[in-house]
Each structure stands twice: as structure tokens, then as C-alpha cells.
Amino acid sequence: MRSDWKLKLCVCLAIGLGGAATLWSQSVAGVSSRPADRIVEAIDETKLVPLTGNVHPLARSEFDRGVVAESMPMERIVLVLKRSAEQESALSAFNEEQYDPKSSNFHHWLSAEQFGATYGPSDADIRNVTSWLENHGFRIDSVSKGRTTIEFSGTAGQVGAAFHTEIHHYSINGEAHTANAGDPQIPEALAPVITGIASLHNFFPKPQMVKGALVTRDPKTGKIKAVDSTSAKTMDPQFTYTDGNGFKREDITPFDFATIYNLLPLWNEGINGSGQKIAISGASDITLSDVATFQKSFGLPNNPPTIIHNGKDPGLVAGARGENTLDVEWSGAVAPRAKVVMVVSASTSTTFGGQLSDAYIVDHETAPVMSASYGTCELELGTAANAAYNSLYQQGATEGISIFESAGDQGSAGCESQDTPAPNASSTGLQVNGLASSPYVTAVGGTDFFWQASPYSTYWNATNSASGATAKGYIREIPWNSTCAGSFIVLFFSEPSAEQTCNDAYNSFNYEDLVVIAAGSGGKSACTTPKGSSCSGGYAKPSWQKGVGVPADGKRDLPDVSLFASGGYPDGIVGSAYLVCDSENVSCNYTNPGKIIYQEIGGTSASSPALAGIMSLVVQKTGAAQGLANPVFYALAAKENLTSCNSNTVTNGNHCVFYDTTSGTNSQVCVTGTPNCVTKTSGDVLGTLSGYAATKGYDQATGLGSVNATNLVNGWQTALSSQAITLSPASLNFTSSKVGAKSAPQTITIRNTGSAANTVTISGIDFAGAAAKSYSGTTKCPATLPAGASCSVIVTFKPASAGTLKADLVVLDNATGSPQFAKLSGSIVAATTTAISSVRPSTAPIE
Template identity: 35%
Template sequence: MNNIQLMLRASIAAALIGVSAHSLANTASDTAFVGISTTEAPRITQTVDNDHVVTIPKTHLAIVDLASSSSPLDGSVAMSHMQLVLKPSAARQAAMEALITKQHDPKSVQFDHWLTPQQFGDSFGVVDGDVAAVTAWLASQGFTVNSVYPNKAQIDFSGTVAQVNHAFHTQENIYTIDNVKHLANAGDISVPVALQSVIAGVMGLHDSQPRPLVKKPQIAQWDASKKAFVPKVDATATTAPKGIGQAISAHGVRGLVPNDMATMYGINTIRNNGVTGKGITIAVVEEYPMVATDWTNFVNEFNLAKYGGTFQQFNPAPPSGVTNCLDPDVVLAPFKGTPFYNPDFLETVLDAEWATAIAPGANIEVAVCSSYTAGLGATSTNFFGGTFIAATNLINGSTRPDVISASYGFGEHAVDSASKTAIDLMWAQADAEGISVFVSSGDSGTNPSYNGSVINGLRSPTDLSALDANAFASSPHDTGVGGTDLADVLDGTTSQYFAPTPSVVGGSALSYVPEIPWNESCGNGVAAKAAGYSSVLAFCQVYLKHDPDGFYATSEAGSGGPSSTDAKPAWQRQVYNAARDQSRDLPDVALFAASYGGYTWVIVCTNAFPCAPGFTTQMELVGGTSLSSPMFAGIQALMDQGLQARGLPVDQGNAAPTLYALAAQEYGGSSGLTPSSLAACNADNGAKGTAGCVFHNVTRGSNSTQCVSLFNFLQVTNCYNYGSVNYLGLFTNATIGLTSADTSPTSYGAGNKAYGAQPGWSFTSGLGSVNATNLLIAWRAFDDASPAPTSTP
């Protein structure tokens, strides 16, 4: 019997008290990098010649090639707070990875010994001589150097369009794409050959932005007679064809409250023992603000204020130099009274409130930086705009959070190389500092670039694959969080898992509820079976018959897939059914996100629709993997406090290595015999069957969704076409299909759909969801295996 099973046999009450035999230091002040050398000479050894340049590939966005028109941007236009991305040497990159591996190894003396931003920069950033050479070159080109970050991996600088065009041998243009004007560089940038070894590129040469991974909300009114929420009907909306969204009925929809999640995910036991996230700081990184009283309304309405959590919304400044984090309220003030002005961004509200829902004792920080500059349109910072700036400023600051949640995303194929390099370095730095980072995997099935729409190839016209991974989540140094759906509605088992009359504060969930992958398309095999169809293809043909214009075609589903840029970390190989590829794969774990047919949502309290006692007013219901990520950040806050209570280090760095190590004990490894707990921990076993499990293994369904090819020259690959469609009445020669693992599929089924759930790990839901109480017990056992500290590491 393995250690986890032994621990789970112990009394939960006993497991939640006591002190560890030893306590490890949580700083790097007394840590030596045993066996790791990071000393190196400067790599810039030639004289910088501005006429002798080299092009950096993939530093412009291919989507500009689809622009209907373009015009040069005036040379006098200011471009503020661009980020010059520096790349460490291969030796320092390898040393960084080696140290982080040791920081996560309970048998290493480096275990849980975290760095400061300065230590990270001195050891793994670009050496001072090279930084000086690059900053001198920027100044010689007329730029203003605002600050060099402590990580020595990015330089914040400002200038004009003319200076950018000249220094980087490109052309900044205004493009019209889908009737919207965008700023972007026309081609890849070039830099002097002497600098190429240390410059990865520039963030901020275009204004393309990721989408928040949140579903369009539902406004609904509680109906006591129906014991459900009745959605507000949009009089302008087209009536849905028969058979679509059949899960919604005259009985209304379900709105989950915080106590529902606490019940479903095994949080109540440790909460009753005082584990509420108290003393742990969770930062949600955002680009638009919320009204602070929303959070107060939420905690008061759902009886969470008693746990003592705090809320703060602020604009994190860079460590030094001119601020690059603008307050959205100030920037957008001139637009008050117009539709453009929104002081209460739904994404931000969802993140802050539902991190608190899981960890009501935690300190919530809404770190928000504007991605808009008046007069120019969207920001000139980088692809991930204010979200990236907020995160990097936090990670490089003197006071850093314990946990970060980010709910934004876009596919790797549609992100420039400089932005991807900077994102991966940022999350690696967070990991080395002990910060646990959680990122939503995406809301559009196998390609996260199409949130709220259908995969059609337009986001990345040079790579038309229906398969992609969220660039913001695919670093091996964050934990990607996917989305699940509750299976009770499609299974017809609701009475087993939910009380007939919900409590306003307590909710209605009775226990853990079996989960399936969140998938709102006709590719949902569980829905097809529930509707009486023999296959999803037959189900989709019925959709097409009733919806010949593809108006209700969708790719909304929890995202997952292999990275095309990041290699698979060793810890991801160690669990049963891990993908046999060389790629970093998403997601790692999953929690409830949304439901087929739009039946189940969560409640948020917003400025426009505040929560009232007894739900006497209209409420706002929301979903998406933007919900899943902050909830798992809340679970991590519980882990951190629970570990600290036993004298173990409070910060854990990236959670994924530990999660996979624990899952390997429960599901089995990549080879050898599988333990009986693999079958026992199947999510379909429900509450009683999985009571002793750390993970709920999601094994039914898929995140294979619909995909559309719009033109003869824009044929989406990895899409099995099952019919023709007059898409939205605009594209008469379009075809519609389902996403497939095959590049050019000639059939569709269990063997090639992208992707199917399976025992162990899967692209649909990673390791599955968790029981927080059992996870804490197992995590303590894992961390307690570490060696006692010595005076000389």
C-alpha cells in the first residue's frame, strides 16, 4: 500500500494538527547552488554595427496578412513601455532548470529553498556587461531606457514610431482587420549581429490582445416555484433550433454558490479545521478593474466574511524606473458615459470572487494594469498587455504573492516569439521564487484562440491547425487548469447529488458530483448518448439539419493540447497514460467551468447586478476556465496554509510537479502495473467511490469540438468535415467538421478524435479534479519526506 493510501486511513482530524519534525527555510539567503555553476563571461564581444543586422524569426503576427487595408503609422507617434526581451545563454537556461528541479525534489537540500528576483537575475539573467551593452545601444538609437528588471531578462524602454522603424528595420502600420483598426509591425524585426545572442525580440510592436477566458454571462431571476434561475430572454436573439441546448428546460438553470464547490471538492473538512487560506496572498492579474464593493457584497451574501479574508486592488509598479502600470480608471476616465467605459470588468470580478469562494481567509490582490493608452488605441506593451505587466511587476517586486492566477489566453501559433519567450521566462522566475502560478487552459476546445466562437483558422492564417495550446499556460513552470462539466444532468442522476430545494448560502450540492469534460458542441459524446444517438457524427448531423447556417456551431469547451514550443518536463512523463510526445501538454488539472446546454453556472455579484438576500433581484451567472483557474489558486492557498501549520514551507512554487508525483501514486506510473486505485478513483464512481482519492479521474467524453473551413484557401487542418454549411449566411462554400488528432482525417472516431478522456492523464482534463482534504494530507506526506536542513547545504 502506498504512502497516500496509508495517510488516508489515518484520522483526518489527527492529520490536520501537529508539528513536523523539522522546518525548512523559505528564503534563499542561506542557500548555495550545490553543483550548479552560473558564472559566465559576456556574450557581446563584437562592436555593434547598425548596418550589419540579422532578422529574428516570428517577431511579427501573421494575422496582418489578412488585413483589408493598411497605412503607415506616423513617425511621431509615441510608443511607450515596450519590453526588450533578453534571452539567457543555453548554459544559464540549463542551470536554471536544474536548480528548479532540485527545488521541487524532497530528497534535495535545495527543496523549497526559493530565490529573490535579484538572485534570479544574477544567476540566470543576462550578465551585467551584456545588459550595459544593450542599454547603451537603445540609448544610441534615441530610445529612453525606463528600467532594467531585476531578472535581467527584460528592459522597459520608450520611443517613437520613427525610432522603432529605424532601429529594428521594420514598419509600424495601421491595419484594418475585421473592420477594426490595429497597430502592428509589418515584418519581422532585425537587430545588430553583435547583439543577436542576447536579444529575443521586442514586446509592444503590435496591439493584438488575448481574450479573457470567460463565457458570455447569463442574466437570470430566481423563481422559487421552479427552484431554479430563469434566464432573461433576449428578444433580439434567434430562436434556437429544436434539439440544441436541450438541457435547458422550462425548469430554469442552476447557479452554484461557494458552498457548493466546498462540498463538491472536499474543502469543508479542512475548512472546519481552520484551513481557510488565512495568511496566504492570491494575486489575480488583470487588465481591467472591478468595483471593490462587488467583493464585499459577495463575501457578505455567502457568509464568507467571518473567515477574515481581505481585498486590495492596485496597480503594481515596476521595481525601478518610470511606471508602466497605468490605472485603467484614470486612463479610461475620458470615456465615462460611453459604452467603451466599464469600471466593472466581469473577468476581474469572477477571478477575485471565486478565489475567495475557495479560500475565504486569503488575502486577495487584484493586480491590474491598463492595456489602453488614450489616442493610440490598445496598448503598446505586448501581446498579453496589462496582464503580463501586472504579473511581471509582481514577480520582480519586493513584496510578492504566494499564488498567482491568470485567466487569459491565446494559441501559441498566433503569438509572436518575443512574447512567448518572455512569458516562459516570467513563469520560470515565479517558480524559482516559490510562487505557484495557475493559468486557464482555454475555452475553445483544441485551439484556445477562438473563445466564444468556432475554430476557423483566421487567428493564425499561416498555421491553420485546429490544434494549439494556450501560450500563456504552456510553460513547464505554471499549472494549466482545464474545465469540467457536471455529469448529473445528462446522466439523469441529479437527485442523487443535489438537494431539491437549494439554500441561498449553502447551495444544493450534497457531495462530489461525477464530472465529464466541459464541451458545449455536438462533439460531446456524453450528450449524444443521452439524447439517444449512436455517435457524435449522427448527433452533429441533426444539429446541421436544424441549423444549416451554422449559427449555433461552437468550439466552446475546456481547452487542451500539446505545445509547439515548450518541451515536456520530466515530471509530466511519470503518470499513467501521459501523452507519448515530446511536448509540454495541457491541461494539468481541471475543475468545474461550465455545462453543456448552459444549464449549470456560478453566481457572481457585480455592480450592475448586485447579490441580494434571497436572490430577490436579477443575478449574473458566469462560467469558463476563467472560473477554474482562480478556484485552483484558492485550493493552493489552502495547501500553503495547511503545510505551514505543520512547520513546512508555506510557498511551493509550481504545483504541477507535486501534483503529478501524487497522481503517479494513485493512477500508476508510465510503466509497470497499475494500482487498483486507478479504477477506484474514476470520477464516475461518485462521492462514495472516490472518498479516499486525491484526484477524481475524468474518463468519459471529449473536448473535440466543431471547426469550420471558410474558404478554399483557408482549409483548417485536423478537422474532419462531416457536411457543408452556409456559415452565418456569409460563406456559401464553407464546410463544418469535428477536431481530430489526424492532420487530414478521412474518418472520425475514438481513435482519432481530438481529444478523448481516458483513465490516467488526458488532454481533456489532465489529472482531473481534486479532493482538497485528501490532497492536503498527501501533500504533507510528500513534503515531509524532505531532508532536515543542515548548516552547510
């Protein structure tokens, strides 16, 4: 059954379009309404093709413990279907139109059935594939509505016979696993419609969360204390309390979060999630009384979640239970009146429950906003699983679903596990979370509140409010990095470098708890089609991912946006963490307010559902599903005054949509001699994994930064306007006689080519690029430019060195496609003087 939010949209379309509805459904597809048959040859079991890149990198001979029994059940195997080249091209073009405010197809969402009928294999091809599976003894469980996958079940023996690969037992660090020992093979005739099998192993994605201490709250004073000193050693404590070493900690309650990220004005206006749904992808049941206690103890309305079991009920699963509890409690904490719908699927010997829940949510159009908080790197997913997630998420974006994924908790070391006990250093190099790298999801990274360097009273009240809030307002942020490689820890120990901090922590500080993997993840997609342990592929950079700071790497970069994600620090180091009610680790008496035990927690598993909660407020405010949020996020970021919105200096009452983090990194500790590990001191056993620094604008540590929720929600529609700015000419070439000598000036004209009602606001004009210092300019462009009006920038070239010097003139504004660029190139005859700094434009509002 289709969901209410989609039914309402379809009714509106039917009423608004009348007789044109049929024409619309044909034109948006861009291809024939009846896909051509692609299985045209007879199936010959002797003519096989390998499905390469689908052996898990840990399914190695040294871990092999032999073949599994042929009778071992393998249920809900996911066969990933392939679109034709024509369909891929048409779908990409249609997606561009869906997110272009100037297109007639803007926000024209498809149903799952429409998507499958247009962009999936033909009926005949589906029958051929399912018949082939049934002939090998498999049971067909389902064909997805979007025709992206076929679920089927059988035994290990049947898998071996049909796909020509054995399933083996493996043992890695005491963990038992099963996996295929070689790449599967299929008949050549089926290859045009089959990408591969998403998974024939149980090396499943992991929750992206870190746990801190267990704490209690005094119901009279609101003060928090750790349950015992040993639990506080693991990570950080809660609310406001003093730990065993006399340091005051501050943990984050829902009303703290609402104060810091400016949710309260929205709540006061009734923009609180009323009438909205948020879907949570789950792999375990949760204890509903935990959610009720969380809501009651923090002054939130009683709003129990809805649980949907997709197939077998897995019950309460260790690890996943805490993950899903966090997701439900904090998505609801941000949007307290929204209906949180958690879809729960049991993992099988071959398929991760979270993947099955993702597919259910997208195929059943469960909600216009979805959050998932599991992760594993692109390399470990393999070719078919990367394709499966990307294809599913593209379907979701085409249906109008806003999907939020945890970017990961491994910093720059995406293939590592944050679950490995300390000391734990990276050895696998730079990687990203393959569940978040798809260009059809918002990858949510993590920040940390950096309040420790300021007087306590700067950011915190002396006592908690009745709802447990202590925060006064926005708090300065840095990338979340709770390791010895993190900038805060280096500062805390007054060390000269992260490398020395990590080696000292390991060797002499007795702070091995800092030699761990724990930071908000980021980087570039580069491993979607791996071969063995080597990487290739990576998603191309989407058209909307542009702006100040976005790397010119041609690849999809992570994260997109970040929110607070810290789980705290070891005992003795001040910090903050989220709070949840979760009875997984402790027996609690929830009928007695004085006996409630809270779990400190963090990770991008917290920031993703929190941002999904904010997105549900956008949907409520706009009255319509918005689909992929990234085009609007980047468009809004392009209009920001980055100086005014610098997280280090921004004040309350600001007009910022994003808080730009500009200091700190997500670099991780690594083993000397391993890939991408930088060790500068001879003899050091640990180095730092070359990661990513927070810089002006976008960066691979925190993306666009964190958000001011009220400004984001209220400003959403401004990014969907049809203002248009053109720069003419699009490029300029300069020559100069020598280094330091000015060229003749040249002019670039900025024109508002939008409709009469659309005035453009220019927020900044600047130079960017490697040779930006060799260019200067003056302008009298006004802050606002009416439709049809134009202004000029006079550009001068003054080379700072020899050679060809390239840069961009960048115009930041509120027009569609901002920022706009004009290419600048200059060359000189000889280098005879030292470099001279450029002169900034004299009158433009330069950012």
C-alpha cells in the first residue's frame, strides 16, 4: 500500500493536471514506456561470465576454515538487476529535471511502480531470470516494485551449483563468518540484466555509534553522575556533572540540542513535525518503554514509534538494538510531533537486515524522510552491493524521499572498525562509507562542541532547566575526532603534533583509550568497483556538489552536512555526548525517576537521525516532499557569508544557514608503513593517516558545516527560486611583461537574466584558485541586482611568479546555480622580481 504522503501528492497532481496527467507520465521518463527485452539468447549453462569484484577482502585463505554444509540455508539473497544504457541516460536526465526549479518536471515524483515500469527490466526479462532461479531450486521471495532487485532463497549447495562458487567458513580475530570464496558466475545470456549478487557473506555493515558512560540524574537538582568510575573511563559522561578527576562535563539533552541549533523558534510556531513521518531503517527490535522514558524524562510529548516487521521478527539484537534506539529517540527529539516509523528486518546468513529495511522503505514509500545509520567501506561492499545501494537510493530520490546516511565514525579511515578495543590504529588507508557515498543520499558527518577553551559561563548556565537543558545558545564546533590525532586532544596535552600525541599516549601517558578509531568520516568515493583488495571506480561528482572548498577531484565527496556527534572522551578529559535511554546494557527501574540510567552515546548514528528530524520540519513547512536535500543544501551554502558564519566567531541571532567549521581534522592514528600513513619521526610506531582538515567553505571533515535549523527551514524556498546570473565573458586571458607588473585591466559583466520579479542578492565577489593572489579587482556592483540589470568587475593581473597562472572570479549570490565562475588565465615573459600580494576589490562585498 502506498503511503499517505504520496497519495496526497498524487491526488494533487491528478486534480492539477487533469487531462495532461497521461502526457506528463510519458514525457518525464525520457524512454519508451515499455522497456525492450534484453535477454535475447537462449540460456546456455556452459557459457558463463564472472561477476567480478564480489569477494569480500577478508575472505582470504589464511582465515579459511573449510566449505559449509550444502544444506546451510541462505535466505533473502538479493540479486541486483541492471538498467540498459538508454535507461541509465534517461533516468539521469530526468533526475536533473526533477531537481531543477526551472524544469516542468521539477518535483514530479514517481511511484515505485512507475519507476520500475519505466526504468526496470521488461516483464519477459524478469520472467526469464526468475524461471532460471526456480530451475535451480530457489524460492522467489519477491521482485521489488522498482525492479531493482529480486529476493530469493535456497541453500549453499544450490548457490554453488547455480553461481559456481563455494561458501566457506572463515574466522577473523575470533569472529566466525561465512562467505563466498570466489566471484559468482552466471550464464552469458542473463548478463544484460544482472549486475550481481549484493552479498553472499555475513560481513555486515556496523552501527555508526560510540558509547560512553552510564549515568544517573538527580530528579531534584538535575545533576548527573556516573554510575561508577570504571564506566566513566570508557568515554564521556552526561548533562552537567563532575567526573572522578574534578572535571566538569556537559552532555546534550533534546532541549540543549534545540537551543544550540536554534530549533525552539520553529517549535514555538508549531513547526515540530506534526503530520509528518520519518522512516528509520532497522535491524533489531527496540524496547518501547525506553523511548517512553526518554520522552518523559526530557519533557517531550508522548509519541510512541510505529514498528513494521519486514518478514521475520529478529527480536532484540545486540548492537543493532542500541543503534535503532538512538535513531528513534533522537529523530523524534528533533521533530517531537512527527511519527517515527521504524522498519525492522532480520539479517540472514547472506543479507544484512538494514539493507532489507532500506529496500522496504523505498519500495513502499513509507515516509518522505528516511535515516539509516550503518556503514562499511566501498571496498568491503564490493561491486554488486555498491550498485545495489546506489540503485535503490536513486529510486528513492526519484520518488521524492530525502535519505540521510551516517557518513561514518572512522574519520579518514573508512574501512576500519570503531568497535575494535584500544589500542587500535588504522592500517587500511583512506576509504569512505559505501552506504553514504551514493550521490542520491545526504551523507551526515560529525562535529564536536569546542567549549573547553572558553570560560564555562560563555556557553552554559550554572544549572539545568526542568527539561535538562544547560546550553545558552550556539556553541563553537570543530570536526568530531575523539582520538589522539584529534586537534582538541593535541591541544589538551600541549603536544607539538598529532603523531607525538599518539605515540606518547600509547607509550607513556597511560591513555591507550585515545589510540582508537573515532571521528566523523569523510573523503572521496574511489572504490565502487574493487578488484580483490585494490580499488577502482568511485561515483562521479554530481552537478549540485560545487562551491567554495569543494575539491576539483571529479568524484563524489563526503560528508555533505554535519551535526554534533561526539560520544565524549576518556575520564579526565572534558567533553560532551548525547544521552539516550537504552536498557540493553543495564537493568533499570523506569517507574522511579531517580533510578533512570542514561547511556552516553555519539557517532554519526546520532547526527543522521537528528538531521532527518530537521528535514521533516522542512517538509512540514513547505507542505511537500523535497526528495534529495543536497541540491538545496549546496545552493543555500553558496549564498552564505563565510566570514560571518565562521563557527569560531558567529554569534547568536545570526542569519546563517550553515555554521562553517574552519579548524581541526578527521585524521586518524595509523600503523607506520601502512597505506597513506604519514610518520615524520624515525622510530615512531604510529603515524597519522593523511586525512582532511576543516577549511573555509566545504571540506571533507564536516562538509558544509552544521546548521541553524530555523534559518534552514525558513530559507529553504529561497534556493528554489528562478533567479539567474550570467558572467560575460566566461573567461579572460591576460599577459604581463614581468613578475609584479600589472596587466591592462579587463571587464567581466554580471547580469541578472531572471524573471522580472526576481531580484538577486550578491553576497560576495572574490578570487579563488591556486593563483588567486595574482589577480585583483574593483567593482561598484550593488548588494542587490534587479532583473535585467547588470554591473561590472574590473580585473587586473599582477603575476606573483613565472608560468601560466590560473584562477577564478567567484560570484556568490542567491541565484540558481550559485556560485558563478569566470575563468582567469595569465602568463608572463620572465620572472625577475619577488611575489607581490594582490589587492582585494575596493568596493565589492568580498567574502
